[in-house]
Amino acid sequence: MRQSSPLLLKQTHGLRRAIRSAQYNGPTSGLATGAMQGKVVILPADWADEFLLYCQKNPTSCPLIGISEVGDFRLPKLGSDIDLRYDIPEYCIYQHGKKVNSCTDIATHWQDNFVTFVLGCSFSFENALSQAGLTPRNVEEQVDVPMYETNIATVPVGRFFGNTIVTMRPYSPKDAIHAIQITSRFPKAHGAPLHFGSPSDIGIDNLALPDFGNTVSIKEGEVPIFWASGITPQIAVQNASPPIYITNAPGKMLVTDLLDMDLTII
Amino acid sequence: MRQSSPLLLKQTHGLRRAIRSAQYNGPTSGLATGAMQGKVVILPADWADEFLLYCQKNPTSCPLIGISEVGDFRLPKLGSDIDLRYDIPEYCIYQHGKKVNSCTDIATHWQDNFVTFVLGCSFSFENALSQAGLTPRNVEEQVDVPMYETNIATVPVGRFFGNTIVTMRPYSPKDAIHAIQITSRFPKAHGAPLHFGSPSDIGIDNLALPDFGNTVSIKEGEVPIFWASGITPQIAVQNASPPIYITNAPGKMLVTDLLDMDLTII
Known part of the structure; x- marks a missing residue:
C-alpha cells in the first residue's frame, strides 16, 4: 500500500467528518480525487459466509477490498477513523429484498451481528x-x-x-x-x-x-x-432476500484512506 | 534479457545452420518456437540515418530490436554466430524500389556500406x-x-x-x-x-x-x-526507392537467440 499524501488524507478525513456529521449527504464522485471509494454491503453474519463465497466466485463483478469483523463498525485497514454507522452519505435499508428506508446514518439500525463488505468501484x-x-x-x-x-x-x-x-x-x-x-x-x-x-x-x-x-x-x-x-452483487443480495441488509445509496460511496493507485497491478 | 534454454539455443543454432547451408529455405513461422524472429531491412549507409529516424517516429509499425555496424554482417546481440549474408531463408533484392532478384544468400551482393535493421514481428x-x-x-x-x-x-x-x-x-x-x-x-x-x-x-x-x-x-x-x-517500413523503403536495398522474403524471418519473452514489458 502506498501512503496517501498528508494533503489527500486531510481531504478524506475532512470529507468523512462532513459526512459523519450529516453536513454532506450528496454523491461522492469527484470528491477527494485519488482516494479510493468503495461500495458497501452490510449483512447479518449468518449470510456473510455465503456472500463472501459469492464474491470470491464472481471477482470481476464483486472485487472485495475490505471486510469487517462481525459486529464491528470499524474498518481500520481502509481508514483509521472509519465508522460504518455514519461514514456513508446515504444508506439504503432493505428488508426481505425490499427497500424500506434511506437515511444518513444507521446508528439506530446497527446490529451486533452485522458484517460489512467493501467492494471496489469504477x-x-x-x-x-x-x-x-x-x-x-x-x-x-x-x-x-x-x-x-x-x-x-x-x-x-x-x-x-x-x-x-x-x-x-x-x-x-x-x-x-x-x-x-x-x-x-x-x-x-x-x-x-x-x-x-x-x-x-x-x-x-x-x-x-x-x-x-x-x-x-x-x-x-x-x-x-x-x-x-x-x-x-447488490442485485444478488436483493435476490437472496435476507431479513435485513444495508447498502450505500447509488453514487454515494465510502471514501477510504487508500489510494485508487492501491488497486492497480502495474 | 533472459537466457535462452540450452535446448532452444540448440534449435535456433541448428535452424540457422540449416538456413545458412541452404538446406532449408521455407517459412520460419512455428519453427524454434519461443525464439524471437525478426524482419530485416538492409540499406546503404547513406540511407540508414533517415530510416532510423523513420523507425523512431513510427515505433508501433517499426519496432527496432537490432541495428548493425556499417558494413558488418554480424549482429552479436541477437545471436553470437549470426551472419546476415546467409541466415535468412530467402532474401528479396530491390533496386530503385523494384524487386530484381530473390535468393537464399546475399554473399555476392554484400556491400561494405550496408546497414542492417532488425524489426520485431507479430x-x-x-x-x-x-x-x-x-x-x-x-x-x-x-x-x-x-x-x-x-x-x-x-x-x-x-x-x-x-x-x-x-x-x-x-x-x-x-x-x-x-x-x-x-x-x-x-x-x-x-x-x-x-x-x-x-x-x-x-x-x-x-x-x-x-x-x-x-x-x-x-x-x-x-x-x-x-x-x-x-x-x-518495407513499403516506406520501397517509396524512398534507394538504388539498392534487401529485405527478408515474406514469412521468412531472421531467427535470433533472444526470446519472444525478451520483448514483453510485463
Missing part, C-alpha cells in the same frame, strides 16, 4: 481514464453511468444469484483499446471490460433504456464498451 | 496468443495473415513515407479484449491493435481482398482486429 478507473484524456462520457455529461442487466449469469452461491449488471461507456475503437489497457490495471475496480460492440450479444435490447443510471450520448464512430458493475 | 505475440488459447485464425488455417493498406499515414522522414499497413485477426469481443491485453505486453512486436471493427474507418474497402497475405474466415459474432504490420 470511480477508481474513471479517474485513471480521465487522467489519460479518456474522460468517460457520463463524467463529461455529469450524469450517472448507464447500467444494463445482461444475460450473463453470475456463478450462484447458496441463496445469492443473478445476472451480471454492466456499465457502459462509449469510445472510438482507438480510445477503447487504450481504455482496455488502462482498466486492465484495476482488477479490484472491475478491471477490463467484459464486452464491446453489439449490445444484443449480451442480452441488452435497447441502449437508450438503461436499467439503472442515465443515458449518455454516443457519437458517430463510437462503440459501446461494457464493464462489470458493482450493482451486480 | 510472430512473437502470435505465440503468446496461442498459448493463451487465442490461436490466431491465420495460424489455425495455416495461411499468411491478411494484410491491408490503411489510410493512416505514417510520420514521414526525409525520403521515407507511406500509409500504415495492418494485419487482421478476427476475435469475439470477449477474446479481443484478452488479445488486446496480451499484445499490449509486446510493444516491440507491434503491441496492442490500432483499430477494431469497421474496416472502412481506416480506409479498408474490402476485408475479402487483402493487399498482402491471404484471407481468413471470420465467424459469426467475430470482429476484425487490426495490428500494425512490419510491412509498413
Whole structure:
C-alpha cells in the first residue's frame, strides 16, 4: 500500500467528518480525487459466509477490498477513523429484498451481528481514464453511468444469484483499446471490460433504456464498451432476500484512506 | 534479457545452420518456437540515418530490436554466430524500389556500406496468443495473415513515407479484449491493435481482398482486429526507392537467440 499524501488524507478525513456529521449527504464522485471509494454491503453474519463465497466466485463483478469483523463498525485497514454507522452519505435499508428506508446514518439500525463488505468501484478507473484524456462520457455529461442487466449469469452461491449488471461507456475503437489497457490495471475496480460492440450479444435490447443510471450520448464512430458493475452483487443480495441488509445509496460511496493507485497491478 | 534454454539455443543454432547451408529455405513461422524472429531491412549507409529516424517516429509499425555496424554482417546481440549474408531463408533484392532478384544468400551482393535493421514481428505475440488459447485464425488455417493498406499515414522522414499497413485477426469481443491485453505486453512486436471493427474507418474497402497475405474466415459474432504490420517500413523503403536495398522474403524471418519473452514489458 502506498501512503496517501498528508494533503489527500486531510481531504478524506475532512470529507468523512462532513459526512459523519450529516453536513454532506450528496454523491461522492469527484470528491477527494485519488482516494479510493468503495461500495458497501452490510449483512447479518449468518449470510456473510455465503456472500463472501459469492464474491470470491464472481471477482470481476464483486472485487472485495475490505471486510469487517462481525459486529464491528470499524474498518481500520481502509481508514483509521472509519465508522460504518455514519461514514456513508446515504444508506439504503432493505428488508426481505425490499427497500424500506434511506437515511444518513444507521446508528439506530446497527446490529451486533452485522458484517460489512467493501467492494471496489469504477470511480477508481474513471479517474485513471480521465487522467489519460479518456474522460468517460457520463463524467463529461455529469450524469450517472448507464447500467444494463445482461444475460450473463453470475456463478450462484447458496441463496445469492443473478445476472451480471454492466456499465457502459462509449469510445472510438482507438480510445477503447487504450481504455482496455488502462482498466486492465484495476482488477479490484472491475478491471477490463467484459464486452464491446453489439449490445444484443449480451442480452441488452435497447441502449437508450438503461436499467439503472442515465443515458449518455454516443457519437458517430463510437462503440459501446461494457464493464462489470458493482450493482451486480447488490442485485444478488436483493435476490437472496435476507431479513435485513444495508447498502450505500447509488453514487454515494465510502471514501477510504487508500489510494485508487492501491488497486492497480502495474 | 533472459537466457535462452540450452535446448532452444540448440534449435535456433541448428535452424540457422540449416538456413545458412541452404538446406532449408521455407517459412520460419512455428519453427524454434519461443525464439524471437525478426524482419530485416538492409540499406546503404547513406540511407540508414533517415530510416532510423523513420523507425523512431513510427515505433508501433517499426519496432527496432537490432541495428548493425556499417558494413558488418554480424549482429552479436541477437545471436553470437549470426551472419546476415546467409541466415535468412530467402532474401528479396530491390533496386530503385523494384524487386530484381530473390535468393537464399546475399554473399555476392554484400556491400561494405550496408546497414542492417532488425524489426520485431507479430510472430512473437502470435505465440503468446496461442498459448493463451487465442490461436490466431491465420495460424489455425495455416495461411499468411491478411494484410491491408490503411489510410493512416505514417510520420514521414526525409525520403521515407507511406500509409500504415495492418494485419487482421478476427476475435469475439470477449477474446479481443484478452488479445488486446496480451499484445499490449509486446510493444516491440507491434503491441496492442490500432483499430477494431469497421474496416472502412481506416480506409479498408474490402476485408475479402487483402493487399498482402491471404484471407481468413471470420465467424459469426467475430470482429476484425487490426495490428500494425512490419510491412509498413518495407513499403516506406520501397517509396524512398534507394538504388539498392534487401529485405527478408515474406514469412521468412531472421531467427535470433533472444526470446519472444525478451520483448514483453510485463
